[in-house]
Amino acid sequence: MIAGLRAINASPNLVSMLSPEGVLSQHPDFPLEVTTDLVKSLYRDMCLVRRFDREGNALQRQGQLGLWVPLLGQEAAQIGAGRALRSADMAFPSYREHGIAWCRGVDPTELLGIFRGIDFGTWNPAEKKFNNYCIVIGNQVLNAVGYAMGQKLDGVLGDDDAAEATMTFFGDGATSQGDVHEAMVFGAAFNAPVVFYCQNNQWAISEPVEKQTRVPLFARAAAYGIPGIRVDGNDVLACLAVSEWAMNECRTGNGPVMIEAFTYRMDAHTTSDDPSRYRLADETQAWKLLDPIERVKAYLARNGLADATYFDEVQAEADELAARFRKHCIELESPGPERIFSKVYAEQTQQLRDQEAAYLEYLDGFVDPEISSTESVAGAQAGARS
Amino acid sequence: MTSTAPNNSTMTLAKALNTALRDSMAEDNKVLMMGEDVGKLGGVFRITDGLLKDFGEHRVMDTPLAESGIVGTAVGLAMRGYRPIVEIQFDGFVFPGFDQIVSQVAKVTYRSQGAWKMPLVIRIPFGGGIGAVEHHSESPESFFCHIAGLRVMACSNASDGYHMLRQAIALDDPVVFFEPKRRYWEKGLVDVTATSEHSLRTVLRRTGTDCTVVSYGPSMAVVLAAAAAAETEGRSLEVFDLRSLSPLDLDPVVESVRKTGHLVVVSEAPREASITSEIAARVTEEAFYSLQAPVIRVAGFDTPYPPSRLEADYLPSLDKVLEAVDRCVGF
Ligand SMILES: Cc1ncc(C[n+]2csc(CCOP(=O)(O)OP(=O)(O)O)c2C)c(N)n1
Numbered sequence: 063m064i065a066g067l068r069a070i071n072a073s074p075n076l077v078s079m080l081s082p083e084g085v086l087s088q089h090p091d092f093p094l095e096v097t098t099d100l101v102k103s104l105y106r107d108m109c110l111v112r113r114f115d116r117e118g119n120a121l122q123r124q125g126q127l128g129l130w131v132p133l134l135g136q137e138a139a140q141i142g143a144g145r146a147l148r149s150a151d152m153a154f155p156s157y158r159e160h161g162i163a164w165c166r167g168v169d170p171t172e173l174l175g176i177f178r179g180i181d182f183g184t185w186n187p188a189e190k191k192f193n194n195y196c197i198v199i200g201n202q203v204l205n206a207v208g209y210a211m212g213q214k215l216d217g218v219l220g221d222d223d224a225a226e227a228t229m230t231f232f233g234d235g236a237t238s239q240g241d242v243h244e245a246m247v248f249g250a251a252f253n254a255p256v257v258f259y260c261q262n263n264q265w266a267i268s269e270p271v272e273k274q275t276r277v278p279l280f281a282r283a284a285a286y287g288i289p290g291i292r293v294d295g296n297d298v299l300a301c302l303a304v305s306e307w308a309m310n311e312c313r314t315g316n317g318p319v320m321i322e323a324f325t326y327r328m329d330a331h332t333t334s335d336d337p338s339r340y341r342l343a344d345e346t347q348a349w350k351l352l353d354p355i356e357r358v359k360a361y362l363a364r365n366g367l368a369d370a371t372y373f374d375e376v377q378a379e380a381d382e383l384a385a386r387f388r389k390h391c392i393e394l395e396s397p398g399p400e401r402i403f404s405k406v407y408a409e410q411t412q413q414l415r416d417q418e419a420a421y422l423e424y425l426d427g428f429v430d431p432e433i434s435s436t437e438s439v440a441g442a443q444a445g446a447r448s
Numbered sequence: 449m450t451s452t453a454p455n456n457s458t459m460t461l462a463k464a465l466n467t468a469l470r471d472s473m474a475e476d477n478k479v480l481m482m483g484e485d486v487g488k489l490g491g492v493f494r495i496t497d498g499l500l501k502d503f504g505e506h507r508v509m510d511t512p513l514a515e516s517g518i519v520g521t522a523v524g525l526a527m528r529g530y531r532p533i534v535e536i537q538f539d540g541f542v543f544p545g546f547d548q549i550v551s552q553v554a555k556v557t558y559r560s561q562g563a564w565k566m567p568l569v570i571r572i573p574f575g576g577g578i579g580a581v582e583h584h585s586e587s588p589e590s591f592f593c594h595i596a597g598l599r600v601m602a603c604s605n606a607s608d609g610y611h612m613l614r615q616a617i618a619l620d621d622p623v624v625f626f627e628p629k630r631r632y633w634e635k636g637l638v639d640v641t642a643t644s645e646h647s648l649r650t651v652l653r654r655t656g657t658d659c660t661v662v663s664y665g666p667s668m669a670v671v672l673a674a675a676a677a678a679e680t681e682g683r684s685l686e687v688f689d690l691r692s693l694s695p696l697d698l699d700p701v702v703e704s705v706r707k708t709g710h711l712v713v714v715s716e717a718p719r720e721a722s723i724t725s726e727i728a729a730r731v732t733e734e735a736f737y738s739l740q741a742p743v744i745r746v747a748g749f750d751t752p753y754p755p756s757r758l759e760a761d762y763l764p765s766l767d768k769v770l771e772a773v774d775r776c777v778g779f
Contacts, residue, residue, distance in 0.1 A: 128579045128756060179579055179756030197583045198541060199513060238512035239544060266513050268489035274512050340488045396757040406751045413720075417749050421761070424771060 075280070076324060077304055078294035082352050084360025086299070094303035098367045104145065104298045105358045105368075106376050108137040111161045112355060113380035114170045114387045118160075118177065121391050122333040127177040131158050135296070135328030138354030139261050141165065142293075142301020143323070146309050147229060149191065152213075154206035154230040157195045158261075162231060166192035170383070171390040180396050199232075200239030203258065206230030207249045210256035210317070219255055219315040227255040227312035229305070235266025237282070238274045246286040246320070255312035257305070258283075258320040261295060263327035268340040280322035288318045295325025296354040326352070399425065451640035462632040464606040465495050465571075467640070468613035469533065473503050479617060480525065482509040483518060483535030483571075492537055493573055493632055515545030522568050523552050531567045533617060539574040540583025546591070553622045554597035565620040569613075574602070575666040575716055576763055577630035579756045586753055587717035589665075592624045593694040593726070600694040601648065602626040604668035606636030611644035612691060618644075626693075628666035650697040652704075656686035659710035659773050662701055662727060664690040667714045667764050674769035685773065693723055701727070702734045709740035710776045714764050719747035741779030746772045 079094070080086055086096060111133070118130040133140065136158070144165025147153060155162050160173060168185045175181035176195060187193045196202035210228040213219070218226045236242050237260060249256050262279055264271050275282070283290025289311075293304045301323055308319035326349040330337050362368040403410070403418040452474065453459065453467045473479045481499055483491070487510035490497030500508040511518050515536060522532040536542045542549075549570065556566045576585035592600045599621050603609045609627070616623040653668070654675050663671045668689050675685040686704050690696065705711050711731055713724040728743040746764045754762050 129581055175755070176581060179581070180758075181755050182582055197581060198543070200544070235513035238514040238517065240514060240516050241544065266484075267492070268485045268487070269510050269513065273510055334492075336489075339490070397755070399758060399761045402749060402751055402754040402758050402761060413750060421749070424768070427771075428767075 075278075076292050076294055077300050078297045079299040079303060080297045080357055080361055082296075082357050082360075084357050084362075084364050086361060089300065089303060092300070092303035092307050094299060094306070096299060101299070101358060101362060102368060102372070104141055104302070105355070105362060106379070107141045107145070107161075107164060108298060108355050108358065109376050109380050110383050111141065111164050112137050113384050115160055117384040117387050118173075119329070119333060121388060122177070126391050127174070127333075128179045129177050130333045131177075132327075132329035132332070133158050133160050135326050135349065135354070136261055136263060137161055138298035138358075139295035139301055139323035139325045142298045143229065143231075143259050143305040143321075145302055146305030147191075148223075148226075148309075150218075150224065150226045151309065152191045152193070152206070152209050152226070152228045154193045154202040154209070154228065155195055156199075156202060156231050156233060156236070157197050158233070159195070159231050163192060166190050168192055170387055174387070174391045174394060178391065178394055180394060181401075200236045200241035200245075203230050203232050203236070203242045203245040204248070207245045207252075207254050207256050207318075210249070210254035210312070211252050213255055214252065214315075219313060221314060225313035227257065227309050227317060229257040229259055229309065231259050231261065233266060234260060234262040234264065234271045234279060235269065235274055236260075237279055246283075246288070246318075249318040250286045250288055253315070253317065255315070255317040257308045257312055258318060259305070260320065260322045261325060262322050263295075263325050265327055265331065265337075265341065267331045267335060268337075278322070280320060283320035286320075288320055290320045290322065292322045292324055295323030296352045296357070298354060298358060325354075453638065453640050455641050456637060456639050458635050458637050459606055460633050460635050461603070461606045461609045461627070462493060462495055464610040464636070464638050465613055465627060466497055466499075467638070468610045468617070469496065469499060470502065471640070472533075472614060472617040473499065473507060476531065477507070478529060479531045479533065480507050480509065481533050481535070482511050482522060484511060484513055484537050486510060486535050491535060493629065495571070495627070495632075496535065515541060515543075516548050519545040519548040519553065519570065523548065523556065523566070526566050526568045527556075527564055531569075531617060533569040533571060536570060536572045538580075538584045539572055539586040539588055542570075542572055542588060545570075549592070549598070549624070550595055554595045557621070558597055566622040567617075567620045568622045569616045569625050570623070571613075571625045571627060573629035573632075574626045575628050575630060576753060576756075576759045577666065579759075581756070582753075585756070585759065587715070587748065589624075589626055589693055590717055590722040593723055597622070598694065599623045599692065600626070601692050602628065602665035603691065604628060604631065604665050604689055606634070607638045608647060608689075608691060610638045610640065611642065611647035614644040615647050626665060630666050631669065634669070648692045648697075650700050651689050651691060652686070652700060653689050654685065654687040656684035656708070658684045658708060659712060659777050660686045660688065660701060660704040660708045661712045661714060661769065661773065662688045662690060663714040664693060664723075665715075667716055670764055670766055671714050671769055674766045674773070677766060678770060678773060683773065683777070696723075696726065696730070698727065698730055698734070702731060705731055705735045706738040709738055710773075711739070711743045712746065712769065712772045712776050713743060714746045714769055714772075716748045716763050718750045719745055720750050722747065741776045744772045744776045
């Protein structure tokens with residue numbers, strides 16, 4: 063086998079619980095109490111997240127959003143990890159973490175402004191314990207380690223319910239960045255309570271994972287002296303079991319842990335990307351058989367734990383969410399020019415007050431304020447394909 | 449010099465840059481291209497489209513996702529006699545590679561007293577106006593102008609895109625080459641048989657008598673449109689395109705200011721400690737007694753780049769340029 067290809071193959075170490083046919087088996091190292099309620103709620107979460115994700119794609123196609131970053135195929139990887147977090151835990155996402163946002167109680171409509179170009183996300187990251195989306199690849203991983211170092215300094219580790227930890231999310235491509243390497247060095251050096259959660263969706267835009275690594279990504283953890291676990295990223299129960307274990311390791315003071323959720327990006331990198339240029343339809347077809355939602359549905363159905371009425375109810379709820387998401391998006395108003403100058407610093411500077419005043423005065427000079435911005439911005443929208 | 453493109457053809461800036469890369473690579477097999485997604489995908493803006501097919505994966509390299517890695521290894525390749533061209537995917541992503549650019553790229557020649565040459569071109573799509581998300585619309589050119597040892601260029605149209613990039617690749621100095629992403633799809637006439645030699649000097653784009661206006665990159669088209677509009681109102685603007693931002697070729701500008709007595713500088717980068725500051729200072733030093741008004745700047749605000757729905761407020765517009773000219777001339 064070509065050395066590079068080892069990195070993309072599922073290894074015997076892969077932790078999984080629920081087969082693609084919906085057959086459940088416990089994993090000895092990562093026990094999970096599997097109740098019907100739990101499985102049903104995970105199923106519901108995945109369905110709702112997938113539904114508004116698809117709506118995001120549609121809204122972009124209809125010109126309501128400038129861009130959408132789809133998570134199709136990664137629902138289990140995200141819901142499994144997100145549900146392992148407790149309210150006091152902190153999460154540092156990248157930009158594809160709509161499922162984690164969901165688990166943190168961030169309403170999906172709060173993601174829309176980012177992609178409509180009117181804000182950078184409206185939730186309060188300190189309150190929701192879910193940081194703003196991070197677009198520069200790898201930056202957030204270092205920030206997460208620092209936050210976790212703070213948790214340790216604050217002495218909030220231990221066995222009780224108040225113990226905290228941090229989880230940070232990044233892609234397979236991100237593992238090539240110096241920031242991610244440095245984050246693991248710091249995390250290990252300070253024994254910070256941080257879980258490095260890598261969603262290996264096999265692609266960094268057009269570049270396959272073997273362009274980033276010659277060993278399975280989870281194996282890199284050994285070099286930092288921390289546990290590395292590869293979990294079936296299309297298996298929500300396994301993702302939850304492994305994430306709970308890892309967060310508990312951190313909360314009790316044993317962290318850090320690296321998790322590689324082995325999954326697949328079923329859609330384009332973003333709505334600007336054209337995957338037909340670099341990947342084969344066969345590959346997508348093969349992964350389709352591993353759909354994270356279908357296997358949970360199969361489990362529920364084959365064991366008689368849910369009937370058609372339940373599935374219909376979830377679908378109806380998903381449609382309602384999508385409709386609310388769409389309505390909110392279309393009704394979102396663009397902020398006024400004051401937004402440009404607000405909160406650049408903790409307190410407004412005189413320089414910015416002057417710039418704002420001068421600009422507003424300039425705008426006042428127009429009879430119709432709409433004609434102040436002459437160059438069409440929309441005309442150039444077609445461009446960026448990242 | 450032979451080109452793959454027919455002479456005097458009309459092409460987009462994107463195609464002109466692609467042609468410049470192709471021609472330089474065909475001419476000299478030491479010229480290499482590297483970056484994220486530059487191979488099969490042809491770059492997110494398709495500037496490297498087809499190069500992988502024509503030159504192979506040893507000369508068009510899809511790199512790991514790491515800007516410090518991309519720039520840092522290009523330094524070593526240049527030391528080994530290659531002429532690497534690296535693509536940074538978007539302006540806001542150059543900073544992980546900034547350390548290598550500041551600490552190594554800019555200083556290799558000076559430190560080795562010329563023993564090493566650094567024929568490295570760092571291409572960066574820059575500026576706003578495409579409705580993109582955070583970090584995709586920045587104007588970081590001033591950071592690079594502040595670093596001695598680097599050359600910094602910004603093209604504004606297809607013909608310059610071709611000739612300036614050809615020159616940048618031919619130079620033995622490191623060049624940070626800014627491409628105005630919002631102009632990639634604008635067409636212009638490109639004479640590929642012309643010499644590229646003078647493409648790095650400030651160029652007069654329009655003659656006039658009332659006010660001198662200087663700009664570069666994405667704002668050039670705005671300034672030219674403003675000059676045309678001003679003419680209908682009976683005001684005559686003399687317009688310059690800098691092309692090379694460092695070193696700056698300001699002589700033609702100073703000479704023009706001696707004639708018009710007025711200067712407006714236009715750039716979408718934030719105003720403080722910027723190229724526009726430098727131009728205002730230099731012209732004030734060199735033509736103080738000719739100035740009949742303060743140098744006026746039309747620039748981005750001193751804020752982070754705003755959400756894209758507000759970028760029309762942020763960017764220099766035709767009206768903003770005209771208003772600045774009015775203020776300058778009416779001072
Ligand atoms: C520092 C930096 N360089 C380049 C980019 C452009 N870019 C955006 S996403 C991406 C690929 C990321 O791949 P990966 O880390 O695997 O995450 P995925 O998008 O697949 O979830 C690239 C190159 C960026 N956002 N930041």
